[in-house]
Amino acid sequence: MTEHRSPLYFALRRFADNKAAVVSGLILGVIVLMALFAPLITPTGYADQAYLTSALAFPSAEHWMGVDDLGRDFFTRIVHGARVSLSIGFAAALFSVLVGIPLGAIAGYYGGWADWLVMRLIELFSVVPPLLAAMLLGALTNGGFVTIVVIAALFGWVQVCLLVRAQVKAFREKEFVRAAQALGASPGYIIRRHLIPNSISPIIVGFVLAIPLAMMLEASLSFLGIGVPPPVPSWGQMINVGMDFMYFYWHLAVFPTAALAITVLATTLLGDGLRDALDPTLKGR
Structure with missing residues (x-):
């Protein structure tokens, strides 16, 4: 009976068997929902200094993650930092x-x-340290959201390109491609209508695995002060500020570090789980 099942069925079954990937997906889903509905679940705005009299307060029932040095609710900052x-x-x-x-x-x-x-272009981007290049470009452009996205994309495309290249090379000698060529289909048509749709699995994996790389790059730049400008909250920026207080007010460094680590780990494990689930060599297992 199983031979009549679709490839999607086997992929979902393999993914469900990967408990780490399932749990990571649930955790990431919760983080995404918190980020989407941040204004509804936080007591103040991320820049509101509403608790100056309680500055540097430790976590409590009123402030789940404490208060920062400028009197801002830290839970609010963490949730908006996820955005x-x-x-x-x-x-x-x-x-x-x-x-x-x-x-x-x-x-x-x-x-x-x-x-x-x-491949020479890939080698060029592979030998350049992403963080050093990002620091240079970030310093020249004063950082910002768009700059960080462009910098991260400049280095993130390499993995996606390699995955798609390998998949297309594996499929270009298949019968359906030969048939399309014999019917006079142009290379552009074959790539768009046949090869790229059959490469959707590595594309999905490459997309998911590019997310944590960009997040780590943004956190690194913000930690160095050339990322997202304040008062917009960024986990890297918050870790940088928390380092000045970590010996006395541990929550200012621990919570943004934990948020970044959990999100990056969950995204990476989810990407690994999708890669294993969508691997065509595992079909039918």
């Missing part, structure tokens, strides 16, 4: 996919000089 990190992560991942898909498809389908050119 910034996830927005940058998703935006950078989207741009990475938009760049990586066409380059990977062209390299995989045509081979020859096109493949050589794309």
